[in-house]
Each structure stands twice: as C-alpha cells, then as structure tokens.
Amino acid sequence: VAVTDARGKIMRSLGGPIKVGHYQLHPDWGQIAFASALAAWIVWYYFDAYAASPNVQNMLLIRPVTCVALIVYLVIVYQALNLRSAGVSVSTDQPSEPGDTQPPARGFRAPLIAAALVLYVAAIPYLGFDISTTAFIAAAMAAAGERRLWVLAAVAIGFAALLSLGFKFALSTPVPTLVL
Amino acid sequence: MIDFPAMQSALGLLFGAWQPWLVVFPGLLIGLAFGAIPGLTTSIAMVVFLPLTLYMDFLTAIIFLTAIFTGGGFGCAIPAILINVPGTPAAVATTFDGYPMARRGEHNEALGLGLAASSFAEALSYVILLLLIEPISRAVLKLGPAEVFVVAIWGLTLIAALSGRNFARGLMAGLLGLLVGTVGFSDRGDIRGTMGIDYLLDGVPDLAALMGLFCAAEMFKLVRTDFIVAKAEAREVSLRRILKGCRMAFNYPASLIRGSLIGVWIGVVPGVGSSVANLIAYSEARRTAKDKASFGKGNPNGVVASEAANSSSEGGSMATLLALGIPGGGATAAMLGVFAMHNITGGPRFISDHKEIVYAIIFANFFQTIALMVVGIGFLYVSSAIVKVPVRILVPTVLAVAVFGCYATVGNMSGPVTFVVFALLGWGMARFGYPVAATVVGLLLAKLTEGELLRTFQLSGGELGFLLERPIALVFALLLVCSLFLPLLIERMRRNAAGVHPIRD
Numbered sequence: 001v002a003v004t005d006a007r008g009k010i011m012r013s014l015g016g017p018i019k020v021g022h023y024q025l026h027p028d029w030g031q032i033a034f035a036s037a038l039a040a041w042i043v044w045y046y047f048d049a050y051a052a053s054p055n056v057q058n059m060l061l062i063r064p065v066t067c068v069a070l071i072v073y074l075v076i077v078y079q080a081l082n083l084r085s086a087g088v089s090v091s092t093d094q095p096s097e098p099g100d101t102q103p104p105a106r107g108f109r110a111p112l113i114a115a116a117l118v119l120y121v122a123a124i125p126y127l128g129f130d131i132s133t134t135a136f137i138a139a140a141m142a143a144a145g146e147r148r149l150w151v152l153a154a155v156a157i158g159f160a161a162l163l164s165l166g167f168k169f170a171l172s173t174p175v176p177t178l179v180l
Numbered sequence: 181m182i183d184f185p186a187m188q189s190a191l192g193l194l195f196g197a198w199q200p201w202l203v204v205f206p207g208l209l210i211g212l213a214f215g216a217i218p219g220l221t222t223s224i225a226m227v228v229f230l231p232l233t234l235y236m237d238f239l240t241a242i243i244f245l246t247a248i249f250t251g252g253g254f255g256c257a258i259p260a261i262l263i264n265v266p267g268t269p270a271a272v273a274t275t276f277d278g279y280p281m282a283r284r285g286e287h288n289e290a291l292g293l294g295l296a297a298s299s300f301a302e303a304l305s306y307v308i309l310l311l312l313i314e315p316i317s318r319a320v321l322k323l324g325p326a327e328v329f330v331v332a333i334w335g336l337t338l339i340a341a342l343s344g345r346n347f348a349r350g351l352m353a354g355l356l357g358l359l360v361g362t363v364g365f366s367d368r369g370d371i372r373g374t375m376g377i378d379y380l381l382d383g384v385p386d387l388a389a390l391m392g393l394f395c396a397a398e399m400f401k402l403v404r405t406d407f408i409v410a411k412a413e414a415r416e417v418s419l420r421r422i423l424k425g426c427r428m429a430f431n432y433p434a435s436l437i438r439g440s441l442i443g444v445w446i447g448v449v450p451g452v453g454s455s456v457a458n459l460i461a462y463s464e465a466r467r468t469a470k471d472k473a474s475f476g477k478g479n480p481n482g483v484v485a486s487e488a489a490n491s492s493s494e495g496g497s498m499a500t501l502l503a504l505g506i507p508g509g510g511a512t513a514a515m516l517g518v519f520a521m522h523n524i525t526g527g528p529r530f531i532s533d534h535k536e537i538v539y540a541i542i543f544a545n546f547f548q549t550i551a552l553m554v555v556g557i558g559f560l561y562v563s564s565a566i567v568k569v570p571v572r573i574l575v576p577t578v579l580a581v582a583v584f585g586c587y588a589t590v591g592n593m594s595g596p597v598t599f600v601v602f603a604l605l606g607w608g609m610a611r612f613g614y615p616v617a618a619t620v621v622g623l624l625l626a627k628l629t630e631g632e633l634l635r636t637f638q639l640s641g642g643e644l645g646f647l648l649e650r651p652i653a654l655v656f657a658l659l660l661v662c663s664l665f666l667p668l669l670i671e672r673m674r675r676n677a678a679g680v681h682p683i684r685d
Contacts, residue, residue, distance in 0.1 A: 034612045038356055045359055049372040058370045060637055061630040062362060069355040075348040110400035114607060117579060121596045129587075133580050140576035144403050151573075159577050163584050171220075171228055173588040 026082035035080065039073040042066055112143035128178035129167075133160035182310065183535050190539030193239060200540075203236065203244035204548055208555045211251020216563060218259050218391055218578070219585010221268045222252030223510030230517055238522040239537055243544045245515050246498070250548045252511075253454065253491040254298040254556055261290045261483070262566050263408065263578060264398040269390055269455035269624055270490040273462035276342075276617065277475060277482030279398075284478055285414025287567055292425020293480050294487040295556045300429065301440035301488035303549040305495025308444050310542050313531065316499045320448055320506075325635035326646070326653040328449055332629040334660050335456045335621065338463040342476075342618040349614045357619035360384055361626020367634050379594035383627060388586040388595045390620050392602025395582050397610040399575045408574070409567050417564045422557060432484045435465045439488030446489070447496020453509040454490040455624055461489030467664075495545075502538055503531055 018025040046066040052058060120136035127135070138156035146152055164180045167173045194200055214225035225248050233241035256267030261278035274294060281290035309316075336354070343350020363373040364383035374380040402408065409415045429436060439461040446457035465485035466475040475482050497508035505526030507513035519526050524534075531538055566574070586595030606616045640646030647653060 031612050034608055045373045052370040052372050057368050057634060060633055065355050065358050072348050072352045106404040109403040118600055121600045137576045137580055141572055144572035144575055146572045155573055167584055
C-alpha cells in the first residue's frame with residue numbers, strides 16, 4: 001500500500017493533471033505502461049507470426065484476436081487517462097484486495113520474494129536443486145518475516161532434502177543436485 | 181442396451197478374486213497425492229506407476245489406474261481450495277469459489293463439497309457409461325472439428341464472466357492468454373513467437389504457465405498476512421464440518437447434475453477433457469444462477485459445478501477409450517499402455533468381445549467412488565491442516581514445490597523458467613487489476629480453438645455454408661447462444677414483470 005500510495009503521489013506530482021480545454025487528464029502512468037507492454041508483445045507476436053507465413057490459415061485466429069486486443073488496449077488507455085471536466089476531483093482506480101489492508105511495512109515482502117524466486121531458478125543449473133532450494137526457502141522465509149534462525153535452517157534444509165530425494169527416488173525424476 | 185449375462189460374469193470376475201480390490205485404496209491415495217501436489221498430474225502418476233501393472237492381470241491393472249484417475253480427479257481440488265493453486269488444470273474453476281470460501285474460514289465445508297460433488301458425479305458418469313456406452317461410441321465418430329470448435333468457444337465465453345469489475349482488462353487478459361497459447365508450432369507447421377528458443381516449439385508449457393500465474397497472484401498477496409485464514413478459531417480442521425460440506429453439495433442438485441452431464445459430454449470428446457469441462461460447467465452454473473454476483477466470492481454452487489464436471493469427465497473419457505480405443509488425454513493414453521502390455525486392442529471389437537470386462541471396470545468404479553468418500557475424508561483431514569501453517573513458511577515451500585513440479589512435468593529447466601516468467605507476469609497483472617484466471621482460460625483453450633478452427637476452415641474451404649451440413653455443430657452453436665442470452669432474456673422479463681406490477685408486491 002505504501003508503495004502504491006507513494007507511487008501515486010510521485011506520479012501525480014510528476015505529471016499532475018494535464019489540462020486539455022475544459023477537461024483535465026489524471027493519467028495513471030503505471031496502468032498505461034503495463035497495458036502498453038502487453039500491447040507491444042501482442043504487436044510483436046503478430047508480426048512474428050506474419051513473418052512465419054502471411055497465409056490466412058496461419059493468421060486465422062491470430063489476426064482477429066490481435067485486432068480486438070488492440071481496440072481493447074485503446075479502451076484501457078482511455079480509462080487510465082481519467083478524463084474529467086475541470087474542477088471535478090478524481091478517485092484513482094486502484095484494485096483494493098483484502099490483503100491490501102495489512103501493515104504498510106509488509107509491502108516490500110512480495111518484491112523481495114519475487115527477486116529471490118528469479119535468483120533461485122537462475123541458480124539451479126549451477127548449484128543444483130538441493131543447494132538452491134535450501135537457499136531460496138531460507139531467504140524467502142526471512143523475507144516473509146521469519147526471524148528464528150533454527151526454524152529457517154530446519155525448514156529450508158529439511159524441505160529441500162525431502163523434495164530433492166523425493167523427486168529423485170520416489171518419482172524417478174532426475175533433478176540435478178550438487179550434494180544429494 | 182444392457183447385456184445381463186455379461187453383467188453376471190462381470191460380477192463373477194470382480195467378486196471371484198480378491199486381487200482387484202487390493203489395488204483400489206493404494207490407487208486412490210496415489211491419485212489424491214499426485215493431484216494435490218501442484219505440478220504433478222494424474223497422467224504423471226499413472227506413467228510412474230505403469231511398470232507396476234506388469235505384475236497384475238488386465239482387469240486389476242485397469243482398476244488400479246482408474247483408482248489413480250479417480251483420486252486425482254478430486255486431489256487437484258485440495259490445493260485449489262486451500263491455497264488458490266489448482267493441483268492440475270482440471271481444478272482451475274474450483275479456485276474461483278473454493279478459495280474465497282477457505283479465506284472465510286469455510287475450508288472444511290468447501291473441501292467436503294468438492295469431495296461429495298466429485299464422488300457423486302463420478303458415480304453418475306459411470307451409470308451413463310453403463311447405459312449408453314454403445315450409442316456414445318457411435319456419436320463420438322460423428323464429432324468433427326466444427327463441433328469441437330464450438331465447444332472450445334463455449335469455454336472461452338467464461339473469459340467474459342471472469343472479467344470482474346473491469347471488462348476491458350478482463351478481455352485483454354483472455355486475449356493475451358489466447359495468443360500466448362498459440363506460440364510454437366501451429367497445426368499447419370508454422371513456427372510463431374518462439375524467439376529462437378527450441379523449448380517453445382511445442383508451445384508454452386501450459387501447466388508451468390498456469391501455476392506461475394496463479395501462484396504469483398496469490399502467494400505474493402498472501403505474504404502480507406500471517407495466515408491464510410485470518411481468524412485463529414476458524415482455522416480448525418473439523419470432521420463434522422467436512423461432513424457438513426459433503427451434505428451441502430446435495431443442496432445444489434441442478435449444478436451437480438448439469439456439471440456431471442457437461443463433464444461426461446466434454447470427456448467423451450478426444451483431446452478435450454476435464455481441464456475444459458470444469459470451466460464450462462462453472463460458467464453454466466454462474467449463468468443460470470439467480471445470485472450471479474456472489475460467484476467468485478465463495479459461492480458453494482461454483483465449487484460443486486466445477487468438481488462435478490472434472491470428475492465426471494473421467495467416465496466420458498473411459499467411454500471413448502473402451503469403445504473406440506482412442507485416448508482422450510494423457511491419463512487414458514497411459515491406460516492404453518496397459519491395453520498394449522496385455523495385448524488387448526481397445527475399440528468396438530473389444531466392447532463386443534469382452535463386455536464382461538467393460539462391465540467389471542464400470543462396477544469397480546462404483547465401488548471406487550464409495551471408497552473415495554472414505555479415503556478422501558481421511559486425506560482431507562490431514563491435508564486441510566495446511567491452513568494452520570503460517571504464511572511465512574507456506575509461501576516459500578509452496579513456491580519450491582511448484583518449481584520442482586514444473587521441472588518434473590516438462591523434464592528440463594524450461595518448466596521452472598516458464599513458471600518464473602509467468603509468475604512475474606501474473607504479479608504485474610494482479611497489481612494492475614487484470615484477472616489472471618481469464619488468461620489461464622485463454623491459454624488452456626488456445627491450441628484447441630486454433631487447431632479446430634483451422635481444420636474446419638480447411639474442410640470447408642472457407643465456405644460458411646459448410647456449417648449447414650454439420651447439424652450437430654449447429655445444435656451446439658444454438659445451445660451456446662441460448663445459454664448466453666436466455667438468462668439475460670429471462671432476467672429482463674422478470675424485471676419487466678416486476679416493473680409492471682410494483683404495487684402488488
């Protein structure tokens with residue numbers, strides 16, 4: 001929530017309302033950027049598919065879906081611009097989830113765990129499933145608020161060993177490991 | 181339709197020996213466990229345990245595998261309800277209302293609902309199989325790409341229902357899923373959107389992508405809380421309340437029966453299975469309900485519809501397997517392996533020559549549904565303790581299990597990498613108010629939709645008149661249109677009637 005609010009404020013102070021004649025725009029830049037990223041991938045995919053074969057049989061589903069998606073993108077951008085007549089206050093259109101009412105200090109947990117997850121998967125080819133899983137579980141638990149060292153160690157080592165050995169022997173899935 | 185002498189010899193086969201019964205409980209437990217661990221599927225369970233069936237006779241082997249099938253059909257609902265991560269794609273729709281129920285502290289009831297709906301639907305699907313196996317097998321041969329395409333579109337209409345507050349973002353999420361689902365080789369042989377990555381030639385691994393989207397949306401949100409269920413007193417695991425949930429399922433007879441029928445119908449069609457059946461049953465339950473707004477917020481009706489459909493599709497896919505020898509999906513393909521190991525060829529001849537075995541399989545499955553109630557309740561009692569695990573331990577361990585599961589399903593690092601990429605995408609989508617479930621629906625149906633559309637196009641040469649020669653497709657399309665617009669029409673008429681006579685109330 002803290003991040004959301006802070007960013008909202010920064011965005012507003014950065015851009016502030018933009019006046020166009022009798023109207024004011026209160027753009028939600030984050031929303032526009034995210035929708036644009038999705039639209040950019042869709043356009044790239046369209047041209048990639050077109051390059052593979054411009055034949056109607058190849059574009060049978062992709063072409064109409066892309067066209068509709070781009071129209072929908074324009075609608076999303078229009079909504080995110082928050083067009084209002086001058087003088088009317090704006091309510092920002094942020095999704096309010098039940099989890100959002102939690103203490104603001106916890107807002108950093110999710111980005112930390114997401115970063116740990118990326119590092120975890122990137123490390124697997126080098127450290128094997130056993131070591132990287134131990135490190136990930138310990139790091140993510142610490143990020144999620146666990147402070148007791150023995151719990152961190154016990155859960156991380158125990159769970160990583162259980163998973164690695166379980167997949168290796170019970171499921172005959174040869175997960176690459178370093179130690180086990 | 182029913183061959184009574186064959187039925188008698190089937191009973192003789194089943195009750196003449198104890199071996200067939202010995203494998204039911206282990207099979208169910210294996211199925212429950214594999215279904216309940218995100219990333220592992222019923223098909224994986226069957227393939228892992230396929231070598232064991234070498235030591236069994238044909239009937240015992242098939243009963244063992246159908247027990248895994250039955251267990252898995254319900255097992256996938258457990259994580260769907262408890263942590264909002266469907267164990268397999270078959271339980272995607274179970275998350276929509278099951279998880280909100282769990283967050284309210286009604287996890288016992290939700291699990292009981294799912295168990296009862298699964299068991300009932302499964303039993304019903306085998307009754308239908310018993311009565312109609314021959315007409316079903318004849319009907320399946322009449323289904324062409326046009327018919328399956330209409331079924332796929334039916335599933336896609338769920339995107340609109342999942343859109344929630346902002347229709348544009350919901351539609352965008354669904355269309356994005358559709359496009360991502362077509363990445364890789366098309367049915368025509370064109371390579372699209374792989375960015376030169378060989379792993380993507382077969383398309384984006386959908387199980388890994390699905391788990392990434394669901395896991396991220398939920399796990400990253402959960403870390404701000406301490407427990408899945410906020411109130412300490414609501415976290416209890418109660419046999420009484422699980423049983424209450426089981427009884428509750430029968431308060432929704434319409435969803436139960438409609439879900440089962442949809443499941444059988446979808447299960448029969450090869451290549452389409454429980455992962456589509458649960459979505460269609462859910463959207464039909466929502467569309468025909470009076471309290472549409474409560475769907476997605478923990479309406480038991482939604483859980484019943486989804487679980488009934490994904491379990492009953494087992495009966496449907498068994499019909500195709502037994503009557504035509506065609507595997508409808510990964511699980512029945514593993515069973516076909518058993519056919520091969522015992523030198524038996526499935527198909528019309530199999531049914532006429534070995535009717536007693538077909539009946540024995542059907543009867544054994546009746547027993548399995550009863551056994552599932554018993555084993556399932558025990559399994560639930562243990563697994564629902566997950567709500568007592570603090571989130572700070574739960575989130576890291578669930579993510580690690582998912583990474584392992586994704587590795588196991590794909591067999592290389594592309595599974596975990598897909599998981600992370602889609603986890604980040606799902607996180608962004610949840611952050612900006614896009615429904616990830618709509619993307620998952622698009623993703624799961626994309627290959628089917630495009631493939632069947634392409635084949636319809638190729639068969640018809642682009643002529644719309646072709647549809648007039650496909651009466652079944654037309655009837656399906658008509659049903660689809662009716663199911664979309666009739667509720668709206670009835671609602672409007674009801675409102676008009678209420679508006680005309682306001683004084684009478």
